[in-house]
Amino acid sequence: MRLLKIIATLFVAASLSLGASAVSASEGGELKASHFSFEGLFGTYDKAAAQRGFQVYQEACSSCHAMSLVAIRNLGDPGAPFYDEEHPNASESPVIKAIAAMFTVTDGPDNEGDMFERPAKPSDYFPAPFANDQAARASNGGALPPDFSMLVRARAHGPQYIYSLLTSYEDEAPEGVEIRPGMNYNPAFNGGLIGMPPPLFEELVEYSDGTHASVEQMAHDVVTFMAWASDPKMEVRKRMGWMVMIYLFIFALLMYGSYKAVWRDVKH
Ligand code: HEC
Numbered sequence: 001m002r003l004l005k006i007i008a009t010l011f012v013a014a015s016l017s018l019g020a021s022a023v024s025a026s027e028g029g030e031l032k033a034s035h036f037s038f039e040g041l042f043g044t045y046d047k048a049a050a051q052r053g054f055q056v057y058q059e060a061c062s063s064c065h066a067m068s069l070v071a072i073r074n075l076g077d078p079g080a081p082f083y084d085e086e087h088p089n090a091s092e093s094p095v096i097k098a099i100a101a102m103f104t105v106t107d108g109p110d111n112e113g114d115m116f117e118r119p120a121k122p123s124d125y126f127p128a129p130f131a132n133d134q135a136a137r138a139s140n141g142g143a144l145p146p147d148f149s150m151l152v153r154a155r156a157h158g159p160q161y162i163y164s165l166l167t168s169y170e171d172e173a174p175e176g177v178e179i180r181p182g183m184n185y186n187p188a189f190n191g192g193l194i195g196m197p198p199p200l201f202e203e204l205v206e207y208s209d210g211t212h213a214s215v216e217q218m219a220h221d222v223v224t225f226m227a228w229a230s231d232p233k234m235e236v237r238k239r240m241g242w243m244v245m246i247y248l249f250i251f252a253l254l255m256y257g258s259y260k261a262v263w264r265d266v267k268h
Pocket residue numbers: 056057060061062063064065140143144145146151155162165166193194195196197199200222
């Protein structure tokens with residue numbers, strides 16, 4: 001039975017290490033406790049939240065933040081906010097086509113050597129708000145709005161950190177902290193002073209599903225969307241991980257059974 005015990009221990013240890021993502025300490029700012037559907041071993045993206053988060057990104061963030069590694073059709077891939085079983089090929093999905101129609105992209109050069117604008121197709125990547133980093137800095141008082149494609153993964157405790165950042169703006173800085181022109185006080189940001197003005201305020205967007213658009217709600221939704229953008233294959237990967245674990249478990253039991261059978265009549 002010892003072997004069985006060892007196998008069971010390994011199995012439990014492996015599943016625990018997969019699930020360990022608890023918040024310990026932040027990098028400098030203060031983190032607010034917040035929980036997301038995609039955390040933990042079985043966590044998946046809350047599709048409704050991710051769809052609302054896409055709306056928040058579009059209406060409240062995309063004028064400054066690019067998301068250059070995500071193609072419009074990725075929104076309809078398995079595990080994505082707008083995945084539709086009836087349209088496994090996202091480029092054919094009417095929802096994705098409708099989203100693509102919201103954008104114009106620069107293409108070219110044409111036969112005369114000029115760049116031109118055209119309506120976006122599902123295969124296009126999200127158009128960036130600025131032509132380059134210099135233009136982005138020039139419009140933001142010297143601060144560069146980071147690209148959203150990997151941001152949740154690039155920050156320690158990404159989801160909690162970004163949620164805290166979006167909900168922690170304060171008008172008044174504590175005694176001794178001077179808010180320089182163009183800066184904003186936000187205790188969640190390392191150092192407390194951030195170049196980004198508060199991007200969210202009550203009912204900034206109007207959700208079509210009737211959800212009340214509080215700052216906390218929008219922050220939660222946009223973080224869910226950004227988490228998906230940073231790790232679009234998470235759901236597929238987790239499912240695969242479980243299949244492999246279950247397969248190995250059954251395989252181990254079979255091996256144990258055959259070991260017993262083979263050695264049954266042999267003294268050892
Ligand atoms: C008016 C332009 C503007 C808008 C709109 C905007 N941001 Fe920003 N954002 C910035 C700038 C500039 C920075 C860089 C700040 C700095 O380094 O001081 C930034 C930084 C960030 C950061 C990174 C903080 C870090 O740790 O480096 C996050 C996360 C972020 N923004 C999220 C959002 C979200 C989510 C939205 C939409 C709800 C949004 N931003 C809307 C300009 C903007």
